[in-house]
Amino acid sequence: MTALPDKMRAIVASPGAPLRVEQIDRAVAGPGQVLIKIAYAGINRPDLIQRMGAYPPPKGAPETMGLECSGEIVALGPDVSHWKLGDKVCALLPGGGYADFAWADEGSCMAVPEGISLLEAAALPETVLTVWANVFERAALQPGEAFLVHGGASGIGTTAIQMAKAHGAKVFATAGGAEKAALCAKLGADVAIDYRAQSFADVVKADGGVDVILDMVGGAYVQQNLDCLKLDGRCVQIAFLQGPQVDLNLMALMLKRLTLTGSTLRARPVAEKARLARAVEAHVWPWVAKGLVRPVVDSVFDLEDAEVAQAKMQANSHAGKILLKVSG
Numbered sequence: 001m002t003a004l005p006d007k008m009r010a011i012v013a014s015p016g017a018p019l020r021v022e023q024i025d026r027a028v029a030g031p032g033q034v035l036i037k038i039a040y041a042g043i044n045r046p047d048l049i050q051r052m053g054a055y056p057p058p059k060g061a062p063e064t065m066g067l068e069c070s071g072e073i074v075a076l077g078p079d080v081s082h083w084k085l086g087d088k089v090c091a092l093l094p095g096g097g098y099a100d101f102a103w104a105d106e107g108s109c110m111a112v113p114e115g116i117s118l119l120e121a122a123a124l125p126e127t128v129l130t131v132w133a134n135v136f137e138r139a140a141l142q143p144g145e146a147f148l149v150h151g152g153a154s155g156i157g158t159t160a161i162q163m164a165k166a167h168g169a170k171v172f173a174t175a176g177g178a179e180k181a182a183l184c185a186k187l188g189a190d191v192a193i194d195y196r197a198q199s200f201a202d203v204v205k206a207d208g209g210v211d212v213i214l215d216m217v218g219g220a221y222v223q224q225n226l227d228c229l230k231l232d233g234r235c236v237q238i239a240f241l242q243g244p245q246v247d248l249n250l251m252a253l254m255l256k257r258l259t260l261t262g263s264t265l266r267a268r269p270v271a272e273k274a275r276l277a278r279a280v281e282a283h284v285w286p287w288v289a290k291g292l293v294r295p296v297v298d299s300v301f302d303l304e305d306a307e308v309a310q311a312k313m314q315a316n317s318h319a320g321k322i323l324l325k326v327s328g
């Protein structure tokens with residue numbers, strides 16, 4: 001293996017200025033960490049929030065953006081037992097993915113699933129781990145139950161539709177516009193709702209309601225979600241794109257024995273992320289290998305074009321994942 005450079009390219013953000021490429025000290029793997037030569041990196045909505053200064057990296061994480069990547073392991077820190085040099089992985093990162101190299105905790109790396117390219121693999125960690133943790137663990141979706149995901153054409157939504165279908169659920173998905181709703185239907189949603197043309201709550205209630213909801217919208221959706229849930233229904237919040245402050249009538253919570261919950265992924269301890277990653281390898285990778293779950297890639301930009309890539313996400317003009325090509 002060739003010697004590693006002392007410096008690497010990384011995308012750097014300053015308030016009010018466009019993203020730019022800079023040479024910074026190369027990432028180094030510490031104890032229990034591996035160093036990944038990044039092939040592709042995923043863009044995630046929290047990156048946009050971090051850039052505005054409202055989502056600071058957790059203690060010990062790189063200051064630069066980037067929550068997931070695919071690539072090759074090129075160095076091992078002390079006490080790494082599971083991986084070897086040359087392994088191809090995709091990984092959840094605490095930050096630092098918009099760069100040539102990033103360190104990852106070894107438990108947060110996952111083998112690239114069978115039949116998946118490094119490009120597609122970069123689209124998997126954030127979406128698959130988030131859907132697994134919230135829909136399958138927190139809300140305990142069961143085969144035969146009805147499931148509703150908002151933002152069905154988002155990175156998270158396209159993944160949630162396919163994973164819920166693979167699990168044997170009936171799937172409802174909402175999206176803004178006929179084209180995005182059509183994508184949800186193509187991915188397997190039994191009922192795809194263009195929320196600009198129809199009230200999602202009317203459609204879902206007319207069909208008897210749902211058992212589980214994955215919501216990233218919040219705001220006025222929260223009351224409508226409670227109204228859409230069946231007896232013993234569960235709603236999981238993973239974001240509040242329309243705001244977290246709501247005026248709620250909670251009567252349904254009591255009368256229908258509902259659960260309203262939520263979680264974040266980034267703040268979880270390393271050991272918890274490792275547990276989730278092993279669960280995903282065991283339960284979700286077989287679905288990926290069978291073609292039941294495939295990453296939906298909207299577009300790929302060169303690392304230098306991170307500014308354009310983020311602007312596309314900000315404009316909501318994408319469907320599925322936006323990726324950065326680093327060395328892939």
Ligand SMILES: NC(=O)c1ccc[n+]([C@@H]2O[C@H](COP(=O)([O-])OP(=O)(O)OC[C@H]3O[C@@H](n4cnc5c(N)ncnc54)[C@H](OP(=O)(O)O)[C@@H]3O)[C@@H](O)[C@H]2O)c1
Pocket residue numbers: 043044045046126130151152153154155156157174175176177180216217237238239240241242263264265266313316318320
């Ligand atoms: N809690 C966690 O652990 C966790 C982990 C990962 C991601 N997340 C969150 O999950 C969300 C989805 O992530 P992603 O990477 O899949 O992002 P994404 O692809 O950008 O998806 C967000 C989607 O939300 C919809 N949207 C945006 N603004 C909206 C608004 N004001 N009202 C209603 N809908 C709106 C858009 O769909 P339409 O065009 O169809 O409206 C958009 O496609 C993000 O908010 C992210 O921060 C949470």
